[in-house]
Amino acid sequence: MSGAYKKVNRGVTLTLWERLYFPEVIRGVLIAAGHFVPNFVSVTKAYFGGKPSDRKIMTIYYPEEKPVLPEAYRGKPVLVRARDGRGKCVACGLCEVACPPKCISIVGGQREDGTRYPVTYVLNGAVCIFCGFCEEACPEEAIVMSDRYEGLCEYDRKPMVYDKEALLVPEEKLTRRLDYIRRRMYGKWNY
Amino acid sequence: MADIFPGPDIFPAGMLPSLVEMMAKIIFIFTMNMGVFAPLLGWVERKQSALMQDRIGANRADILGFTVFGLLHTLTDAIKLLTKEDFIPEGADRPLHYLAPFIAVVPALIAFAVIPFGGQYDLWGHKTNLVIADLDVGVLFVFAVASISTYGSVIAGWASNNNWSLLGGVRVAAQMLSYEVAMGLALVGIFMVYGTLRLTDIGVAQENFLHWGIFLQPLGFILFITCALAENKRTPFDIPEAESELIAGYFTEYSGLKFAMFWMAEFLEMVTISGVLVALFFGGWQIPFVSGAALARLFGFLGPNLAQVAVMLVHVAVFWAKILLWIFILMLIRWTLPRFRYDQVMKLGWKIILPLSLINILVTGLVMLLVK
């Protein structure tokens, strides 16, 4: 049978010490133990009245502990309610155009004082792909991506279609994201 | 076996204490194995592997908000396995399919009968020897029983009427056969050094720390632990149940309690292996540099009998602590090393371990001759 197969050298040549295998086994076991012992100590410490940060393992105990999200995180898109109580949106329709899956539909209107506002603003959350293009397209900082990621899924499609009331969020709650937009995105576009 | 099968005079007047002692020992070992180790090792394995890999491991099951480090998963596992459908595939050999898990579990339990978990003590004038059956053939009994447990896996593989199971069964047969020989020969050195097969005698001989098996037979120890890992069918040698190749090998077609029995057999084998390792190489119940007599003097204020009881308890605790340590190390090895290939397993068994164990016997004999 010899010669029926070809020996392939995968570029791995072991030294004699490695070929003995046993010392390498001990080394591997020691490495694994080196992971086990600090983790064991830290987890035990955290369990008995320590802070969660005492745990050296990065895993987050999700429903009890929430992750700290980066400011660039794109969650549910929301409309900004300005400090005077009115929405910032002027119903220009740029987000509607920019939206790749076409999940936004706006019917615009005019207030008594002549400012424009959306009469209806419907964002279909079941279609949205969380790309953030609406945020980039918006000239008024009226629609931004929030950091909300919970409760976006439903067993029915109907509750996932958000109207204006479901989308409006006070500006105070979005300062972090708005700061981020001004700092990063406008800088990127050389405003 | 004379202790297990006494002659016609089974109940003479003076036998009652011995009988009580025997029952107590059997119940103790049984509870330790079935009540403590069999359920808990599943949790230990999960948790330890998680911590080794910087994960957290099972921690969700709780009663009134108490998770107790995920210990309650043991309970949920038990409930799940008990309530699962016990499925027997079509075309399977039904009686053998039923029989296989029992053949796997029982040997793992009875192998512990010859392992001493403490020394000899004189309690209220009654000689107590902390081993269920102090057999003259000692370790050979463990081997014999271990070889019987092979049938559990082989029959399971054959009776399942499943290609993967059959392949697993064939692999078990080949692997067990290969490593049994090497394991037996690896221990011959130990028998030569101590001049006995009786595990209690070997335990007594290890009272001196420097006479522990690990110092007298380092090569024998390495060879034995390798073979023991192979006999245990756990990861570096888990080709019979290699998940990525054979689904679950010989117990692919098992579910519910019978599946649990195979896992139990594996864990109990691990306890037995640790027991043999401790008894042969790590001084059994002995504490380094502290002899039983010295301990008895330390507890002397309790009076002669209670002091003996205290010494006994300490020795038993030390023995089980050593076993726990070894289980920890076996788990470390299991979660560190990748699986060998089939040909590598065979090559390691026949071409490396077997010759090395023969050389070990030769060298041991020569050294013993020279020392004499």
Added chain:
Amino acid sequence: MELLMFYGFGLLALFAGVAMILSRQPVTSALLMILNMFCLSALYALLDAHLIAVLQLLVYAGAIMVLVLFVIMLLNLREKKGIITKHQASLQVVGVAAFGFFVMTVVSRLNTAALPKSKAASAGFGTVEAVGRILFTDYVLPFEIASVLLLAAIVGAVMLAKSKV
């Protein structure tokens, strides 16, 4: 107690032996043979020959029968019709006659031969030390011849296997 166990294991061994021959499935036969060996080992243990009992378990039940099972499983032998089809009836008659002759011979010998009175085993009988001492003093020549024979068998097997690969 001992007698009861003797009869129990003896009957089980007989049953296993007969069932092994009668069974048509190779794997069942092999398993019944293992049962038979197990019972034999128990009988040895009852005779105070512990080493022999454990070795019986270890070598025959534990190793050789695993090998047999291994081969059966590897070849995947299933239930087969009898191989011999010609002269079946006459062969059966011959077989029964031969077996009857054998049984009669054994029975007649048992009747006439004076069976040695069973006596209690001396202290240390059947221990590893005792068996080893006998093996390496009185029976050292047969022992060594057997080992040479086994070595020859191993070498022969290796040679046969090598020419095929």
